Amino acid sequence: MKKILKACLLHSTAVSVSLLSFSFGVRAQTPQTPADEISPPVTDLLFGIERMMGSDSTLVETALEGFEEKYGDAVRGGDHIQGIAMTAGGQIVLSYSRQDPSKENCSGMLIYSSPFDPASPNRELDWDFYCETSNTDINNPPTGLGPEAHPSSLQASGNILAVGTHGGTRFYYLGPNGIEALHPNTAVLTGGRDSTGLTYNPVDRRFYLLNSDGSTAVGKNTIRLCRSDQDISLRQANQAIFTDSDCINIRDVYVSGQGANLIVQEDGTLFLVSTFSTRDLPDNLLGFADDNTDAIWGAYGTRCALETALLPGYGFRASFEDHIYISELDFSNRTADLVMKRDIRRTQAVQTCVDKRPAFRFAGGVATIRNGALLGLWSGRQNPPLLSLNDSYEFAFQDLPQPIKSASVSEEKAYLFRENNTYYRYTDSQGVDPGYPASTSRNWDFDVEGDDKEILGAVRYDNGHVYLFLEDGYYSRLEKDGSTSPGYPVKITDNNWPGLAPYAERIRAVINWGNGNIYFFLENRGPFGGTLLGDGEYVRYNIAKNRIDLGPRSIEGPWGILGDYDTDITAAVNWWNGKAYFFLEGGEYIRWDIDTDETAGPIRTSKYWPGVSDDEDITAAFRHQR
Structure with missing residues (x-):
């Protein structure tokens, strides 16, 4: 890591959430998609991803103050952060599983920060929690306003959040008063549970949505790619935006369950960015039963702690390292072409234990913010296996460069x-x-x-x-x-x-x-x-x-x-x-x-x-x- 920056993060008041009412009215002019639902496009995605490396990221150690006290009772050893995203305004959003079946009201949740400035990463952040009624049965569609007991990857387009659930995607809006659930009719409850991506394409003026069953390690699956009508608002809608007639299936696409981001370039080219880990589980070197994951992780913890004690450096290949795959998507031709794959190693040289550093094993991705800046993101697990839960959390980021446009160093x-x-x-x-x-x-x-x-x-x-x-x-x-x-x-x-x-x-x-x-x-x-x-x-x-x-x-x-x-x-x-x-x-x-x-x-x-x-x-x- 280049730097380790500590931020004291404060917990603010809980957020009340209500269903968004829809106003029927006659528009005097052609409607346009609101600016706060749009993340800006990038100039050249591959140019930025070529420079993405875990060793060039910056680590931020934080504390989700009050989380363990208020919400820790429903967290079990297998629960942890499942997705990380950033709004166009710089707010970090995390999805978190809480699967205790005895908790009927607030199960899976979203955690979000005040705006994060990559240029001043040590500036204090406030964090808050969105935990509303949802069911705990991950085999049925979620009910209530919350995402579900086990929300998965997520992505923001402007201030709109698309959150992966076992049945598809639920939509939320992160505004000045916190998170509000969008009308339940906008949910897309088909297409898979782990992978969700959302972006707005300014060239054809449509939203694009991805749903799929994603994998932890590098793997392929069928993705469901949908597009909206032109010039619509997700926040103002009270009916389905993405119907079956708006969706296509594309087979054999590299798609991750920890981060499947749709990114669009200024020329309208659409990409899928998938963040993978080397593997799902540690090597079972001691021959435990395959379903005895606690024992497998325990043995791995002992082994990686010994590796870390030897101060291995980036030249040492750890069991879990990070990989990023980029596919160019063509909706009209129903194709997905792999255009880049990279081994970007890990975020910390000495720390080889994946549960003690930000890694794509848990959540990762890229986000466009403000005026088209591209940011790489890695999330830590937050809830260490076999250890007691606390408020500690860390993530990593990298500001990914974009090529200078002609005359971008302006005379004025x-x-x-x-x-x-x-x-x-x-x-x-x-x-x-x-x-x-x-x-x-x-x-x-x-x-x-x-x-x-x-x-x-x-x-x-x-x-x-x-x-x-x-x-x-x-x-x-x-x-x-x-x-x-x-x-x-x-x-x-x-x-x-x-x-x-x-x-x-x-x-x-x-x-x-x-x-x-x-x-x-x-x-x-x-x-x-x-x-x-x-x-x-x-x-x-x-x-x-x-x-x-x-x-x-x-x-x-x-x-x-x-x-x-x-x-x-x-x-x-x-x-x-x-x-x-x-x-x-x-x-x-x-x-x-x-x-x-x-x-x-x-x-x-x-x-x-x-x-x-x-x-x-x-x-x-x-x-x-x-």
């Missing part, structure tokens, strides 16, 4: 980078664009031998390239269309930046002043070699001479008011309108008039930069010349 946009390799895209007329901050890995690769380098400075060059200066003396280059130039990042040397190499690991900010000179502001160095008692310094790079031609010199004096903040400068940017901006530690900035040398500030960044938070420092910025 600025890019503000933050710590932990996240960034804002900024528009003058509105501030931070919707869907930001986002991870830099969505569009760019700053990896050097497995280490994602932090961006310390950025500068727009006169030839149209953007140069990004990274920690540990590396730099990267962006092409005019915003894509990373082949072969980057590379180390700064006298061959590529003459004279800069001695200062490459001290860079704090960079700015093209627009007069043929680039200024590098350096980390201070004191008389003993460290930062103690040191002053901020700068060097000047002459573009025409192609070398450092001045410095290092003290910032005090030549840079006026900046001398008072010489050790606080974190980023600088020429706005190419006669103004330059210097960002400081603590969420402040100074504005500099390039022609007159007049300055203003320090000013709180959030005051005049809409959407930019003061909580994390800006570490680099660039803007295209107009």
Whole structure:
């Protein structure tokens, strides 16, 4: 794992659920599917999945506070989280089995969080629980509002939740007041119990729904794929949306019971993403009876604990690892073509016990959020076998990059980078664009031998390239269309930046002043070699001479008011309108008039930069010349 992030998750009040009433009325215009029922499409699904690896995920350890006390009485050893999904607004949703037959009212349940921001994964979340009346007989259709005793995989389209049950799919809506069950007539109680997927295709303006019997290990089955009429609303409906005439069967499709997500691209191409485990049960090395699963899991627990104690690393192949299969679906031709399969290993190097780490053995998948960002998800079991139930829960995620579209680094946009390799895209007329901050890995690769380098400075060059200066003396280059130039990042040397190499690991900010000179502001160095008692310094790079031609010199004096903040400068940017901006530690900035040398500030960044938070420092910025 790259990081382990702990979030203190608080339990909020229970949610009251009522059946949604349907309003009959005459529309003055052609109805459209509401925006909150739609998750955005992706640009290129396979591009993102090619980069999905358990070792590149981020682990989040949490606590579903109050779960064990309120709902643990109906949980048995075989119960655990069965599915994980994320709404377009970033709320995590889990399905959970509770199969004690003595519990007549609340059995299987849904658990959901407040919005989760992948760019700030350590931010606190609130969790709540949806547990309404449902039957406990998994051999009959569910009754009441709850999904059933053993809900399975699920997927969100916008705020609509499609939850797999033994008979098919039940629909819910996650709104400001929590989860509400949609009209029971919308349920699809045919087609299988384990696998459910739901998406909206903006090209033909229809919902697509998948039902199937899925498997834990890699396997094929017949899927039932349905599509709705155009421009409908699932939330407003009071009758069946997916009828037999709207559905087809496709045989021999790779489909998982832990995650079967329908993902659509901007061009309308529909894919099925299935997340498998290496196996369903551990190897029965001691020869227990096949139905004695408690003994089989117990022996596995002892074995994997010994493996973990040896600190095996990712090179060790554990009994349970994760696999992802992608099929392209064609509704009209009734076909499903396998287009990608990948072994993505596991989410933790040392922990080999599958019940103690997020894994596709229990739940996994991918989700599109906000402006088309693609996220990989892994869920932990939550209820360890043979151990007492508690509130602890962990999941893992990975922000999967999408290719930069033509001119996606716009002439009218600025890019503000933050710590932990996240960034804002900024528009003058509105501030931070919707869907930001986002991870830099969505569009760019700053990896050097497995280490994602932090961006310390950025500068727009006169030839149209953007140069990004990274920690540990590396730099990267962006092409005019915003894509990373082949072969980057590379180390700064006298061959590529003459004279800069001695200062490459001290860079704090960079700015093209627009007069043929680039200024590098350096980390201070004191008389003993460290930062103690040191002053901020700068060097000047002459573009025409192609070398450092001045410095290092003290910032005090030549840079006026900046001398008072010489050790606080974190980023600088020429706005190419006669103004330059210097960002400081603590969420402040100074504005500099390039022609007159007049300055203003320090000013709180959030005051005049809409959407930019003061909580994390800006570490680099660039803007295209107009």
